[in-house]
Structures are given as structure tokens and as C-alpha cells.
Amino acid sequence: MGQASGRNDRLGAERRGAFALDAAAQRGKAVAKAAWWTAAGGLAKFITRPTEGKAAPRFASDAPPVSRGRLRRAYMSAFEKDAADVAAGLYPPMEDAPSHPAASILKAWDFLADARAVDERRRRGDGVEVRDDPKSQGYPAYYRQNFHYQTGGWFTADSARRYDAQVEALFSGAAGAMRRRALSLLARHWRGRDQRDLRAVDVACGSGAFLHDLARAFPRAGLAGLDLSPAYLTEARTRSGRGMMQANAERLPLADDSLDAVTCVYLFHELPPRVRPIVAAEIARVLKPGGVLAFADSVQPSDEPQLARMLEAFPAYFHEPFYGSYAETDLEALFGAAGLRVAGRDKAFLTKALLLEK
Known part of the structure; x- marks a missing residue:
């Protein structure tokens, strides 16, 4: 009995040591990524100077200026929580730091080359340029926009390839760590379960960054991505190696009570108010009883009053026509009306995560 206990203690210590090394690796990657x-x-x-010039967006707020100390603490919390989850064995170190110098330089160069076009669109206030593109025909009007003033909207391969660089530059390398707050909640919920029995779909998977993380954390689970954009689905398939479905989240092509989990990252702030309850109800419909939604999106001013001014500035400088209504939405009530109750919550920097159970 004593020998067995000793062996268990040694195994536990070895596992903790292995995870500690993984956490150190994750911290190192985070430093490199944040700096880059x-x-x-x-x-x-510096190139675009978006707050200068006659055509710069007009922004006024009654909220106090953001404290640099509070902003830095919020920013660092994303990396600290990410490394802590790796140390706890919830998921492995994620390979999202610049690892191939030539490819990283090309990606950054492409982002910078496009930044002028994005800024020109911002200064014109042209958030619907993409509606002139034949590829956008047949999609919902609210979807046919240049969200973030990005070139091509959701409809081109260049946009899909460039999207992650734009997001990481916007959040100074913290985007992946912020998204993984939803992964953290799901990993804790699924801990100890046989992955081979689990089925999940990443709704609005975009270019596949979060689906890639899911596949790394749950390599034996049945995972798929779903998005409305063919261009982004192609990018997501390449990145994650998982199956894809092209569909509108308002009408999921999935059977009732068929999934153990749905993940949904940064979708709801880009939906009109009338559409959010429809998508919430669809997600609830396809979840099994006891199934969960791992949700992540922007923090709201009520979550971070000290960062309220920054949150209010976001839709002024980045075309986000539905962000203002999202900021005031009671998410717990929204999902509660669909039959989902909050079972866990987390936040880091400018992202909040909820685990909602059916």
C-alpha cells in the first residue's frame, strides 16, 4: 500500500514537472508574440495616424480616461491565465507565436501594406464597400459589411488569410490568450471524460484559430467548424484539419440534441439585436441536455467600468455597427431565455467567457 502511494506521488510530481515546463514554454511564446x-x-x-485629420472618426465619451496601470494589468492577465491553464494540464502549449521568421515577416508586411487601405476606408466612413462585390450577393444584409473596415469583408481569401494578423496587431498579441478563456472553461468541464464520445461544433469559426486550439486540446473528440464564409472555411480547414460546414448560425444544419458542446467566439457583437435571440435558440436546440456552450466575446462596460472609455471608442474607429447594442445586452438573460444557464465564467483583458449549460 505504501509502495503504491509512493509511486502515485512520484507520478504526480513528474506530471506537475512536465506541465511546469509546458507553462514556461507558453510564457516564452507569449513574450515573443506580444513583442512582435x-x-x-x-x-x-504610426503609418496611418487614425486619430488625426479632418476625416478622423469623431469620438466623445463621459467615461474617465483609462488608467494605464489598469490596462496593463488587464492585458497581462490574459497571458498569466493562459500559462496557468497550461500548468494545470488543461491544454497543451499553443503554437501561435511567430515561429518561422520569413513567414512571420511576410504576414506582418502584408498586414502593414493593407493598413493604409483600411485607414482610407475608415476615413471615408465606408463600412459597406463589400456590397458592390458580386461574391457578397445572397448573404444577409447585416453580414455584407466591411467589419473593422477590413478589405474584402468576409468574402475573400486575402481577408481570411490576413484576419488573424489584424486581430493580433489590434490586441498586441493577446487575441489567442483571450479566446482561450472559453477553452479553459470547456476543458475544466470536460476534464476526465473520454474524448472519443464528445462532439462539438465551433459556430462562426472564422479563419479557424480557436478551432485549431480545440483540436490541440481535444485531439480525439469529434470537432467541426461552421461559418457563413467559404473563404474563411477554406482557411479554417487548412489550419485545423477538421471538417467544415457552410451555414448561417440562424439555421444550424444539425439535429436537435446532437452535440455535447458548441463553441462561439466573437460572433454576438457582430449580430443585430433581432438576430441574437435566434442564434442563441439555435445553439440551445442542437445541444444535448447537459451540453454546454463555451462562449467568448468582448467584455462589456459593466464588466470593466475602468475600461469603459476604450470600449466605447472601439466601434467609432473600427466599423462595428452592432457593438453598441451588444455592450448593453444582458447576456445571461439572452441565453437564459433560450434555456441555457450560466455554469462558469472568466475574463481576461478585453474578452469575457461564459460556460452555459442546457
């Missing part, structure tokens, strides 16, 4: 994308984002701002 902070520099790229800073250079883009």
Missing part, C-alpha cells in the same frame, strides 16, 4: 504584434500594431498606427 505590439511592434506591428504600433507601426500601423
Whole structure:
């Protein structure tokens, strides 16, 4: 009995040691990534100077200026929580730091080259340029927009390829760590379960960054991505190696009570108010009883009053026509009306995550 206990203690210590090394690796990657994308984002701002000029967006807020100390603490929390989850064995180190110098330089160069076009669109206030593109015909009107003033909207391969660089530059390399707050909640919920029995779909998977993380964390689970954009689905398939479905989240092509989990990252702030309850109800419909939604999106001013001014500025400088209504939405009530109750919550920097159970 004593020998067995000793062996268990040694095994536990070995596992903790292995995870500690993984956490150190994750911290190292985070430092490299943050430095790289902070520099790229800073250079883009220097080139475009979006707050200057006659055509710069007008922004006024009654909220107090953001404390740099509070902003830095919120920013660092994303990386600290990410490394802590790796140390706890919830998921492996994620390979999202710049690892191939030539490819990283090309990606950053492409982002910077496009930054001028994005800024020109911002200064014109042209958030619906993409509606002139034949590829956008037949899609919902609210979807046919240049969200973030990005070139091509959701409809081109260049947009899909460039999207992650834009997001990482915007958030100084913290985008992946922020998204993984939803992964953290799901991993804790699924801990100890046989992955081979689990089925999940990443709704609005975009270019596949979060689906890639899911596949790394749950390599034996049945995972798929779903999005409305063929271009983004192609990028997501390449990145994650998982199956894809092209569909509108308002009408999921899935059977009732068929999934153990749905994940949904950064979708709801880009939906009109009338559409959010429809999508919430569809997600609830396809979940099994006891199934969960791992949800992540922007923090709201009520979550971070000290960052309210920054949150209010976001839709002024990045075309986000539905963000204002999202900021005031009671998410617990929204999902509660669909039959989902909050079973867990987390946040880091500018992202909040909820685990909602059917």
C-alpha cells in the first residue's frame, strides 16, 4: 500500500514537472508574440495616424480616461491565465507565436501594406464597400459589411488569410490568450471524460484559430467548424484539419440534441439585436441536455467600468455597427431565455467567457 502511494506521488510530481515546463514554454511564446504584434500594431498606427485629420472618426465619451496601470494589468492577465491553464494540464502549449521568421515577416508586411487601405476606408466612413462585390450577393444584409473596415469583408481569401494578423496587431498579441478563456472553461468541464464520445461544433469559426486550439486540446473528440464564409472555411480547414460546414448560425444544419458542446467566439457583437435571440435558440436546440456552450466575446462596460472609455471608442474607429447594442445586452438573460444557464465564467483583458449549460 505504501509502495503504491509512493509511486502515485512520484507520478504526480513528474506530471506537475512536465506541465511546469509546458507553462514556461507558453510564457516564452507569449513574450515573443506580444513583442512582435505590439511592434506591428504600433507601426500601423504610426503609418496611418487614425486619430488625426479632418476625416478622423469623431469620438466623445463621459467615461474617465483609462488608467494605464489598469490596462496593463488587464492585458497581462490574459497571458498569466493562459500559462496557468497550461500548468494545470488543461491544454497543451499553443503554437501561435511567430515561429518561422520569413513567414512571420511576410504576414506582418502584408498586414502593414493593407493598413493604409483600411485607414482610407475608415476615413471615408465606408463600412459597406463589400456590397458592390458580386461574391457578397445572397448573404444577409447585416453580414455584407466591411467589419473593422477590413478589405474584402468576409468574402475573400486575402481577408481570411490576413484576419488573424489584424486581430493580433489590434490586441498586441493577446487575441489567442483571450479566446482561450472559453477553452479553459470547456476543458475544466470536460476534464476526465473520454474524448472519443464528445462532439462539438465551433459556430462562426472564422479563419479557424480557436478551432485549431480545440483540436490541440481535444485531439480525439469529434470537432467541426461552421461559418457563413467559404473563404474563411477554406482557411479554417487548412489550419485545423477538421471538417467544415457552410451555414448561417440562424439555421444550424444539425439535429436537435446532437452535440455535447458548441463553441462561439466573437460572433454576438457582430449580430443585430433581432438576430441574437435566434442564434442563441439555435445553439440551445442542437445541444444535448447537459451540453454546454463555451462562449467568448468582448467584455462589456459593466464588466470593466475602468475600461469603459476604450470600449466605447472601439466601434467609432473600427466599423462595428452592432457593438453598441451588444455592450448593453444582458447576456445571461439572452441565453437564459433560450434555456441555457450560466455554469462558469472568466475574463481576461478585453474578452469575457461564459460556460452555459442546457
